Amino acid sequence: MGLTSRSLVYTVGFAAVLCVALMVWVWPRLAKRNLLSVLGRLGAILLTQLMIITTVLLAVNSSLGFFGTWNQLLGRVDKAPVNVxxxxxxxxxxxxxxxxxxxxxxxxxxxxxxxxxxxxxxxxxxxxxxxxxxxxxxxxxxxxxxxxxxxxxxxxxxxxxxxxxxxxxxxxxxxxxxxxxxxxxxxxxxxxxxxxxxxxxxxxxxxxxxxxxxxxxxxxxxxxxxxxxxxxxxxxxxxxxxxxxxxxxxxxxxxxxxxxxxxxxxxxxxxxxxxxxxxxxxxxxxxxxxxxxxxxxxxxxxxxxxxxxxxxxxxxxxxxxxxxxxxxxxxxxxxxxxxxxxxxxxxxxxxxxxxxxxxxxxxxxxxxxxxxxxxxxxxxxxxxxxxxxxxxxxxxxx
The missing domain is CATH 3.40.50.1820 (Alpha/Beta hydrolase fold, catalytic domain)
Known part of the structure; x- marks a missing residue:
């Protein structure tokens, strides 16, 4: 999927919603006071926040076109001469x-x-x-x-x-x-x-x-x-x-x-x-x-x-x-x-x-x-x- 495609925004947005739902579902199971549970809670929070932020950034980029392709996002910009x-x-x-x-x-x-x-x-x-x-x-x-x-x-x-x-x-x-x-x-x-x-x-x-x-x-x-x-x-x-x-x-x-x-x-x-x-x-x-x-x-x-x-x-x-x-x-x-x-x-x-x-x-x-x-x-x-x-x-x- 292209970087500015609506399909990508919808897919990542759905994944963000799914992460929120999963975090709500697993949170009680991570309520123990041991190291594994603490790391699980931190991981769930970070993953959910990452997906939400990624969805917002993709939506803004799709609307305003800061980066048009994955290559531009990664800095691989074509510098070949431009012809008319x-x-x-x-x-x-x-x-x-x-x-x-x-x-x-x-x-x-x-x-x-x-x-x-x-x-x-x-x-x-x-x-x-x-x-x-x-x-x-x-x-x-x-x-x-x-x-x-x-x-x-x-x-x-x-x-x-x-x-x-x-x-x-x-x-x-x-x-x-x-x-x-x-x-x-x-x-x-x-x-x-x-x-x-x-x-x-x-x-x-x-x-x-x-x-x-x-x-x-x-x-x-x-x-x-x-x-x-x-x-x-x-x-x-x-x-x-x-x-x-x-x-x-x-x-x-x-x-x-x-x-x-x-x-x-x-x-x-x-x-x-x-x-x-x-x-x-x-x-x-x-x-x-x-x-x-x-x-x-x-x-x-x-x-x-x-x-x-x-x-x-x-x-x-x-x-x-x-x-x-x-x-x-x-x-x-x-x-x-x-x-x-x-x-x-x-x-x-x-x-x-x-x-x-x-x-x-x-x-x-x-x-x-x-x-x-x-x-x-x-x-x-x-x-x-x-x-x-x-x-x-x-x-x-x-």
Whole structure:
């Protein structure tokens, strides 16, 4: 039985119940005051506690996916290189950040950056820089903290008139920008890929999928509630263009994320391909559902049902024209719950939409897996984005 299988949880849970029953039954027989009886009582207590604790740990791991397979639990992690495979569609070939004039990007000081390993430190023209800012949404009226990675080329004279491509990296829930920087190691990975000439100079923006903490807004415009989709598709690009030399054309923009951030990335690209024509999802899902953290995302009545269908990506592929976007999705044959759904999604992709995939032999819903995937994912996305774009026609950004 697999480590995350419900059968294993039920089997061990039944064994725990059986141990409790047996201890109750044999306890009177172990009531004597001799060494053997004392050892018997201790053994019964330890065995029962062990089975109960094991059941709880297995249930938690099955739900949250800390370890996807027995090999991962035992530390036998596959470190082989990860490859991206292009999917063939069914019907075709496969200086300081200053507050902007509108106050849309505002510096926030250190904000935990000094405690994040792998952050570029040194001369900006050689190492790049990471800014801690908050993004103010003019339409959504939301404020979302972000880290912004600026590559060394951003500060070099020969690139002073260039507009740079943008990767928006969205964390899972309840993570945030620090999870992307510290645990996913995005700035460190970007710097290494640049040094190895595997990625073009790119501005990387790291932030949370929710704009109304602690509610999980899942990048959705909630009827009568937070307008998360508006923030990501309208406010965020507007704010970044007001403060940085970023590409004006959509071909310079891509979005990626892990877990619910990956789901958001696919949703944003397929619902707004004119904003994000490239997206990557590490262990993402392909539809959205209400839960205790999200509340009601879609509204009520027939309109609410339609809103929910509109956020089901399989429904969109089957009922709407395929968007002109390129997507990359990842999963694992063993240890990831989204493997079957990923296969169905890839089979449903059709022109002009393009898809690529990373499928590991085994993995889990955890940073140990996503850190293996992030470098090839960022390399792939860099190949989708246009650079440079001339900034001669626009005011000079610092």
């Amino acid at each position: 495979y292009e999917q063939v569609p069914a019907n075709g070939p496969a200086a300081m950040v200053n507050e902007s004039k509108n106050g849309l990007v505002q510096p926030t000081g250190d904000e935990g950056l000094s405690h994040v390993g792998g952050i570029p430190r040194g001369p900006e023209a050689k190492t790049g820089r990471v800014d801690s800012v908050r993004i103010v949404g003019r339409r959504s009226q939301a404020v979302n903290p972000a880290y912004v990675y600026l590559p060394p080329q951003y500060f070099q004279p020969q690139y002073q008139r260039a507009r740079f491509p943008v990767m928006v990296v969205i964390s899972g829930y309840p993570g945030g920008r620090k999870s992307v920087a510290q645990h996913l190691k995005v700035p460190e990975t970007a710097a290494k890929l640049l040094a190895d000439n595997k990625m073009q100079p790119t501005i990387v923006v790291m932030l949370s999928p929710t704009i109304a903490q602690p509610r999980d807004t899942e990048c959705v415009d909630v009827p009568g509630g937070p307008q998360a989709e508006t923030f990501f598709t309208k406010d965020l690009p507007e704010a970044l263009r007001s403060a940085y030399r970023v590409g004006h054309d959509a071909t310079a923009w891509g979005v990626l994320g892990y877990s619910s951030g990956g789901t958001c990335s696919l949703e944003l690209a397929m619902r707004a391909p004119e904003v994000y024509p490239a997206a990557a999802a590490l262990s993402g899902d392909y539809k959205l559902d209400n839960d205790i953290a999200t509340g009601n995302l879609f509204g009520s009545g027939e309109q609410g049902k339609q809103n929910k269908r509109e956020h089901d990506l399989m429904w969109r592929l089957q009922n709407k024209p395929a968007p002109r976007v390129s997507v990359l999705v990842t999963s694992s044959r063993h240890g990831e719950k989204n493997f079957d759904a990923t296969q169905k999604f890839l089979k449903a992709v059709k022109d002009p939409m393009k898809a690529a995939t990373i499928i590991l032999p085994e993995g889990s819903h955890h940073f140990s897996t996503w850190r293996r995937e992030i470098a090839p994912v960022m390399t792939w996305m860099s190949q989708q984005l246009t650079f440079p774009q001339d900034a001669q026609d626009a005011p000079k950004k610092k």
